Amino acid sequence: xxxLLESGGVLVQPGGSLRLSCGASGFTFAKFxxxxxxxxxxxxxxxxxxxxxxxxxxFYTDSVKGRFTVSRDxxxxxxxxxxxxxxxxxxxxxxxxxxxxxxxxGSAGSFDYWGQGTLVTVSS
Amino acid sequence: DIQMTQSPSSLSASVGDRVTITCQAxxxxxxxxxxxxxxxxKAPRVLISDASTLHTGVPSRFSGGGSGTHYTFTxxxxxxxxxxxxxxxxxxxxxxTFGGGTKVExx
Numbered sequence: 001x002x003x004l005l006e007s008g009g010v011l012v013q014p015g016g017s018l019r020l021s022c023g024a025s026g027f028t029f030a031k032f033x034x035x036x037x038x039x040x041x042x043x044x045x046x047x048x049x050x051x052x053x054x055x056x057x058x059f060y061t062d063s064v065k066g067r068f069t070v071s072r073d074x075x076x077x078x079x080x081x082x083x084x085x086x087x088x089x090x091x092x093x094x095x096x097x098x099x100x101x102x103x104x105x106g107s108a109g110s111f112d113y114w115g116q117g118t119l120v121t122v123s124s
Numbered sequence: 125d126i127q128m129t130q131s132p133s134s135l136s137a138s139v140g141d142r143v144t145i146t147c148q149a150x151x152x153x154x155x156x157x158x159x160x161x162x163x164x165x166k167a168p169r170v171l172i173s174d175a176s177t178l179h180t181g182v183p184s185r186f187s188g189g190g191s192g193t194h195y196t197f198t199x200x201x202x203x204x205x206x207x208x209x210x211x212x213x214x215x216x217x218x219x220x221t222f223g224g225g226t227k228v229e230x231x
Contacts, residue, residue, distance in 0.1 A: 035220075045160075045168065045211055047220035061219045095167060107174055109215050110158055114167040 002026040002113045004096050009118030012086055020081040020118055022096030030054065030074040033099035035111060036081050038092035038120075048094070049081065050109075053102040064090075086122045093117040126150050126214050130223025136231045143199040145226045147212035152192050156216040159188055159197045162225075163208045171210075172197065204230055 008020040022034065035050035049070040050059045058070050069082040079096060095117045101108035127150040137143050147157065155175040160168040170179050172188040175195055185200045199206055207230055212223040 037220075044224050045213070045222040047218075047222070050218075050220070059218055100173070105215050105217055105220075106156060110156070110170075110173045111213070111215070112170050112173065112179065114169070116167050 002098065004098060004113060004115035006094060006096050006115045006118035009094060009120045011121045011123065013124050014086060014088060014122055016086050016122070017082070017084045018086070018120065020083065020094055020096075020120070022079040022081075022115060024077045024079070024098070027098070029072075029077040031102055033102050033104050033109060034072065034079045035097050035099065035104070036070065036079075037095045037097055037111070037114075038090075039095070039117070040089075040092045043092075046092075050099070050104040051079065052104065057104070059104055083120065086120075088122050091120060091122045093119050125219055126153060126217060126221050128212055128214055128221050128223040130212055130226060132226060133224060134227040134229070136229045137202050138231045139202055139204060141202045143202050143206075143228060145197045145210055145212075147190075147195045147197070147223050149193045149195070149214055153214040153216040155191055155195075156214055157188070157190075157195050158213045158215065159186075160211045160213065161206075161208045162211065168211065199228075202228070202230070 005023045036048040067085045072079040097111040098113040100110045103109040129148040157175045159172040162168045176188045209225045
């Protein structure tokens with residue numbers, strides 16, 4: 001059974017940093033692209049970042065470029081999202097999701113499994 | 125960026141009713157479209173991929189269709205457990221983008 005478990009969400013001040021983790025089980029982690037999607041309170045879903053299986057290619061939405069960094073450790077079946085220079089508008093529930101294969105777009109890039117999310121609150 | 129316009133934003137229907145939600149893309153997304161169900165406090169659950177492929181374990185009362193820029197999602201016989209918010213999402217190009225969601229309630 002595919003399982004994804006996010007952790008690391010906390011209350012942080014504007015300008016602060018934190019690292020989110022997404023632990024995976026039930027599949028061969030290195031063979032799949034992964035992504036982060038966030039949902040601000042009461043709002044819709046927003047794609048944040050994606051990364052290919054080997055970690056060779058990373059992608060970001062414009063609003064987080066230069067502030068967020070996605071990475072993965074395939075030996076630990078874990079993906080990370082480093083959040084720096086945080087802003088109040090980054091407040092959201094952050095989900096990790098698995099792609100259907102090792103791609104970020106097209107049929108192979110479709111998100112087919114999601115975690116439960118971890119809450120990041122940016123406030124003074 | 126590809127804009128996804130989803131309608132309606134909410135609907136109320138009776139148990140057993142047929143419910144249809146539409147998603148309009150700002151450009152051809154070549155059927156690279158997911159439909160998700162999200163219940164309060166829960167993670168999104170993928171129901172349909174590639175516009176019309178039912179995900180494993182999803183009841184057959186859910187279906188999807190369309191092509192090009194226009195897509196539909198249908199519940200053929202609404203059940204009480206279908207109360208949720210439904211989202212469409214395109215994965216033809218980055219940035220991946222989502223529709224605004226449709227909140228489905230029982231009348």
